Amino acid sequence: MIAVLRHGTNEKQIQSLTSWLRAQGIDVHISKGSQHTVIGLIGDTSKIDADLLESLDIVDSVKRISVPFKSANRKFHPDDTVIKVGDTSVGGDVFTLIAGPCSVESMEQVGEIAKSVKASGATMLRGGAFKPRTSPYDFQGLKADGIEMLLEAKKQTGLPIVTEIMNANHLPLFEVVDVIQVGARNMQNFELLKELGRTKKTILIKRGLANTLKELLMSAEYVMAGGNENIILCERGIRTFETYTRNTLDLSAVPMLQELTHLPVIIDPSHATGVAKLVKPMAMAAAASGADGLMIEVHNDPAHALCDGAQSLTPEAFDELARAVRRVVEAVKEI
């Protein structure tokens, strides 16, 4: 960590600051420029509050050199993390294709979709049982019954299941789930993250609508700090001023995250765009950018879906998407 002192700071002030730092076990290196004195903090600076330091009268600005995430950091874990999920895995050379309805609505619905997406090449089944809805008057999901139906669909197809948790108290219900999803709105629900860190389940964390990549990694760090290193990251669009699309898909997150972390990164183009006809081109772009997989909303009857119909694909459209994505994945592998 580096602290740049204000112009005009005197010797006594500098000494007072450095002795305060040394009292906290930090070694100090002073460097005087023509206009500014710069203090280098050497040692374990993770306990030093940069904002506090910057608030001191004599300090102009502070710069943290080392990144604040450790377990998620590729520097200390250079190899890609590959996570086993049932008979399949996520990360490394595998391209993961997760598909299914926004909400589980009935056994018939989820069973039919599961069979169809499996036939098209999906490797996991997604479906919402507990649904985060902006309005308290909107459909909130089938809850425990929804998880039962997902389980039955898994039995029928062999596809591992992914579903969202909204409350740590529901964890016993999620024992049977293969991948537990933390939604964008809960990305910084730190209490939930801590609870998930105490399990051994695979956790898929979605980036919040206004969260930086660094904050996403810090949320992964919350789970990992608890001992659970089975994390999948998911970019699903951030909030900007553009209104033609529901959110703005930040695809540069893929190579950027892959440089910063060893965890797998997947893309959800359905929520990112909110527009069915943009899902296929964005899925292809995600594959070309090097993403480890995709998460796609599929509905057998979009016109009657209970939520998010606007961005769901029909099974036929998903089949086309899956074929196109496979072609791109193959082309990228050959490069």
Next chain:
Amino acid sequence: MIAVLRHGTNEKQIQSLTSWLRAQGIDVHISKGSQHTVIGLIGDTSKIDADLLESLDIVDSVKRISVPFKSANRKFHPDDTVIKVGDTSVGGDVFTLIAGPCSVESMEQVGEIAKSVKASGATMLRGGAFKPRTSPYDFQGLKADGIEMLLEAKKQTGLPIVTEIMNANHLPLFEVVDVIQVGARNMQNFELLKELGRTKKTILIKRGLANTLKELLMSAEYVMAGGNENIILCERGIRTFETYTRNTLDLSAVPMLQELTHLPVIIDPSHATGVAKLVKPMAMAAAASGADGLMIEVHNDPAHALCDGAQSLTPEAFDELARAVRRVVEAVKEI
């Protein structure tokens, strides 16, 4: 709700759509323009999914006419809501001044600050016992002990206390708290909001970093739908591209919310700016904009605060702020 149909839609398609709508109890009014046919949906359209409707092939776009919040809506509740909190109240003609440390650190600290802010005119004491921190390695608060210390400070000064909840399981600990705060990161933690709707406590909801005013009102609606109408709204800055300030304080939220809802609206200029010397001018501006109150971070020793030191005021600076704000509040009343 209005649906604009695509150019070229034929009679049969229109009939199919209208009979589907009528089957859902919606009356339909058709109006043909030179280029577009427009369908007006009459009746209870709250169950109609606008996104789904817009996703249909023959529909160009959809516009919702009625707002989706009801209990929070000023239309159905024209008078300002005034909430009793201990011997004081929030909303209406009262100007509320909440002050205290970011984190409760010790009895000595919180007791001293409580006395000092009371002397300056604060009407409530704030202090964090459970702290949402971006990093799992940062100080997470004194928890139950912190609440005990706030209670003791309340006993010493008579000031009602405000503190943040992060987990509905902690509710029993919050029985003794006067105002329960939902932080920006939990604004869309719908499970928590539902639980708070089942209590009778006063709930202060902070706007999320990337949440619209409509979403803030929908989160209030979650609590109110459960039967708890004691809600205070708080604007605390939104996330933008500007980097000189931590967030961008959206003061136009004050008059805008006051038109949309009857609930009291307060401003937190400390978190909004993240810079101590901007707190006073923004507090004065908030008072002039018509806000019902302020929430200010005060620390007796900012240089040693365990969190958010950069934006905390000394007791002396808070005293100056309180005096300046009072002058503005008086001037505004005379207008």
Next chain:
Amino acid sequence: MIAVLRHGTNEKQIQSLTSWLRAQGIDVHISKGSQHTVIGLIGDTSKIDADLLESLDIVDSVKRISVPFKSANRKFHPDDTVIKVGDTSVGGDVFTLIAGPCSVESMEQVGEIAKSVKASGATMLRGGAFKPRTSPYDFQGLKADGIEMLLEAKKQTGLPIVTEIMNANHLPLFEVVDVIQVGARNMQNFELLKELGRTKKTILIKRGLANTLKELLMSAEYVMAGGNENIILCERGIRTFETYTRNTLDLSAVPMLQELTHLPVIIDPSHATGVAKLVKPMAMAAAASGADGLMIEVHNDPAHALCDGAQSLTPEAFDELARAVRRVVEAVKEI
């Protein structure tokens, strides 16, 4: 255009509004719902100011049905526009690869880069002669001399040249340029756009940092309204809260624009990310999303470039990128 009237509007007010509208040549269709009366405006509503209408006391909200751009609108021009540039063309089945230095620095530099990018498959040469710099103290470009050097490089390689204009008074210097670029900061310099509309040159318009796709299309419309329909659109990243990348590349702009307009759309991943190692994955993603081409910064000695060195590729890195992109373009064609 549709105007929703406020609840409680009386007959006399409605009549006053409709006669005012009819006086402006607009036919009016009234539809009364249970809660709201809705007025449909029929005829040429392009002269009606929606904001003004919405500001009237009795009007709750207004919705424009028809889009405000005409010449750029795919509805009235369903086929892709293909623009001839020298011996090559942009749009349709062609994939355009524009490459070159951020700034032209010397004949040696630009000549060398031109030969090298041509060998790697570039179809046009880019290079800045007039440079928009945030600081008046930064290098502002070689100006007329820079254009001379680009021309000489064109003579040596046959590559058509693309360079940015900042002032309509410089137009005579740009007579010899193949494609005139309007930079992001000048996207809404309407006076410049009007002047370019009076020429017959091909104009490449970059999306502004905070401009919507609709505004980008309106800027194209400014040029087209003057009679010049040779427009290429370019997405180059928008400004968001994320700081790891300089801007956020909005790749969903590609399929979205291709639905809205017949004009070709290219991507500039160099400026969008500001980070050299993200350029190749984003270029591949752009190709997979269906973009009509790419614009890439290449420097023979990035460590000594006079501007934007951080995002420039070496000729070797560009060669690799070009090969990878070609593979993706082929894979996409087969889909």
Next chain:
Amino acid sequence: MIAVLRHGTNEKQIQSLTSWLRAQGIDVHISKGSQHTVIGLIGDTSKIDADLLESLDIVDSVKRISVPFKSANRKFHPDDTVIKVGDTSVGGDVFTLIAGPCSVESMEQVGEIAKSVKASGATMLRGGAFKPRTSPYDFQGLKADGIEMLLEAKKQTGLPIVTEIMNANHLPLFEVVDVIQVGARNMQNFELLKELGRTKKTILIKRGLANTLKELLMSAEYVMAGGNENIILCERGIRTFETYTRNTLDLSAVPMLQELTHLPVIIDPSHATGVAKLVKPMAMAAAASGADGLMIEVHNDPAHALCDGAQSLTPEAFDELARAVRRVVEAVKEI
């Protein structure tokens, strides 16, 4: 400027970098930490491209210590700048109230509004003669005739006039104008700024929709670098995700800019909110925040205004606003 080197950088690489820096006249100070070596650059670093330095393989990150603006910097010019405009002035102890129509439409209109806003206490008259409109089909202003009418209104009332320039070629027409406005869309039209730097006119620069405060100051610097130091800065709302208001007024810009620069700062709440009933509370808030003045849109017949009617006040509403603002300004002075 400080450069943090990557972990693992060897002596030879460091020497190569430092001798390159020294060749550019920069003195170098090396400080080795446990994990990182840090290089301090001493001397005139304004010519060093931070992005380029950061792009070098051995450099992890770079931090600029000194700010890049000089003439606008309060450090080198501690006293407030006060600008004489006709018989009035802007900055220092004066509170400036600029009012008038969005567009000049007729002599009758502008004359009537000028008299009325003067009676309410306005100290300058604003009015658009050249109008930047998103659509080429919208009203573009009365141009030279509009300026004539403003002049006549000045003759009638004695109010100095403010109007927007869009093209440096129009400068001769602006000789008679008291304050030349650079609109938000032209804030980074560097060619225009340079031309204005060659005049002695007072220039009012509006912050761009997506521009940081630092960029606003750099644009002021462009004019000042040419020798013209008569600059007024104006915050008029930035673009965010919120849709209830047209833009988000960033009032913290007032105290922040006042710390960074000696130039006067005014607020335009009309364009910032786009909603007439938010203008008065935001004007009061601006006054309380310490702004040097306001710029307000007033129309004698908002329902027939040719542009931006939604945000214009009637003369009566402006009179009320002016009175309220005066009360706040007085209250603030006494603090």
